[in-house]
Amino acid sequence: GEDVEQSLFLSVREGDSSVINCTYTDSSSTYLYWYKQEPGAGLQLLTYIFSNMDMKQDQRLTVLLNKKDKHLSLRIADTQTGDSAIYFCAESIGGNNDMRFGAGTRLTVKP
């Protein structure tokens, strides 16, 4: 497909794990990214993964990359209410600085 695709909503209970999935478009993307947008704010880079890796762990965050299926996921362990935000998957197209973003997944964490 032409678009970076993500599901729009995810709701979890505090303390559970959250998994946000994404399908991207360009198999030549060098980096794939997860950005976080808190209410009323701009996006902030949360983490990224090199295309030659299949996993990256950073504290409570785990990124998994399946290049064959062009599938990217973000797992948040022990999800907290402060993790409630919109999470955007993004890829850099053709190696240049033209970023393509998914529509964002709104994560709601219930106490």
Added chain:
Amino acid sequence: DAGVIQSPRHEVTEMGQEVTLRCKPISGHDYLFWYRQTMMRGLELLIYFNNNVPIDDSGMPEDRFSAKMPNASFSTLKIQPSEPRDSAVYFCASLTGGGIAGELFFGEGSRLTVL
């Protein structure tokens, strides 16, 4: 560094009026991007500049939209005349070519409402 600075944070205007949104990128960043965010269409790239030169403006919706970057520390996005369907949050972002490719630094956005 203060980060990417956008103004105004909120603008309410009437259809037909001219709107000018402003952006100051992070000092030393050589790429500047304008994005638009709506519930219906998500985050859309409108235009980006490299070293003050527009590189790709294919996302600019129509001739009513124009963007300039007269120097490395300032950019404007102008809508003239504005229409209700232009209501959105407009984000400016900057990036340094020497950093992590794709690490965009976003401003807090300008929320535009066109009545």
